[in-house]
Amino acid sequence: MEPAGAIQETYDIWSWLLPLISGTIGALIGTYGGSYFLQWKQEKKIKNVRSMAVKALNIFKEYAQHKKSYADATNEFNTKLNVSEKRAVVVALHKLGVPFEMPTKDTLNIKNIRLKEVPIDRDEIAAMIVQIDKGNCDNQFFMDIESYFTSNLRLNAVRNVGKKYVEEVHSKSYIDKSNPNTIINPEDWAKSFTPGELKTILVLRCQLANTDYFSSNGSPDPIKIKALIREIEIGLWDNYLFWDYESFMNIRAQHNLANVVQNAFMMNQQPVNNDNAKSAEETNKE
Known part of the structure; x- marks a missing residue:
């Protein structure tokens, strides 16, 4: 038979252990x-x-x-x-x-x-x-x-104008058969745009003035036009859409002037080089 003291001690242990276990x-x-x-x-x-x-x-x-x-x-x-x-x-x-x-x-x-x-x-x-x-x-x-x-209201508006130009103008243009380097746009195409929209697409229009987006028969290539619209949507043409037209033309004029000066310089250098070559040849003969 277990002693009363041991029973009491066991009871005391469980009396604090049970709440601890249940709480845990x-x-x-x-x-x-x-x-x-x-x-x-x-x-x-x-x-x-x-x-x-x-x-x-x-x-x-x-x-x-x-x-x-x-x-x-x-x-x-x-x-x-x-x-x-x-x-x-x-x-x-x-x-x-x-x-x-x-x-x-x-x-x-x-x-x-x-x-x-x-x-x-x-x-x-x-x-x-x-x-x-x-x-x-x-x-x-x-x-x-x-x-x-x-959040990008202006960005989206500008890209939409660029897409509008491609869809309503560039995709409806064609290459002049008598002059393969000339792109013919639809008649009165500018009337489809507001003055603000026109200023937005002028630089883009200059950059798209090439025959890369047209088929051999002179008509627009639908696959390339679709790819171009996708490029505008994801922002690859943003630099041109946000580029001020006057600044663009100013840089273009400076570039053209630099080319003219360089060509003139090269043309002036050629006779001098020929004279030097002749002088050297005469010296060798002597």
Whole structure:
């Protein structure tokens, strides 16, 4: 039979040990359980927003079957996605390649977001859905739409003017058959642009005044024109679009003057060199 003192000592040990163990277990459950709950809640939120993005892409996918453009799907996109859903996914979709029309004058209307007249490629939509499902766009969800689309308002406006020139002028021009170095633009093409837009594209127009973008038959090469528009969209032509025309022409005039002076100098040097050669030849004969 166990002594009463030993029983009392055992009781005393458990009296402080049990609360310690239960407190430790409770803390562990609270810590890991809370962490698991927060992670589960976050994953559920991400899965929900991924499904919103896929929902939007499936709308475009349906239109791709009928060879429609993104502009044709504008109404259904704005109808099937509410404002909250669009706020969650539009920036991510734009970064994936969905051509939302960035406002250059008016403020962004989230209830009626516009899309560009660009043909929908079914394979591209499928690739976008894969990227969404893999979670590669999770950090782009819930980005503020207004600040994203308006932060580079002037940049987007200038690039749009450059694209407008390529689409409405350069792609409709042709090479004069009687003079292969002459590009004929559409008649009265300048009337399609405001005075401010004209000043924006003058330097770009000078740089595009070559035959590289035309086929052997004198008509524009559609593949090269498409590549040129893409280059403008990603900013490769920004230097020319933002270059002041007067400064550009001033530098060009200085360059031409330097060439004239150099050519004149070379022409003056040639007779002198010939005279020196003759003198040297006569000296050798003597």
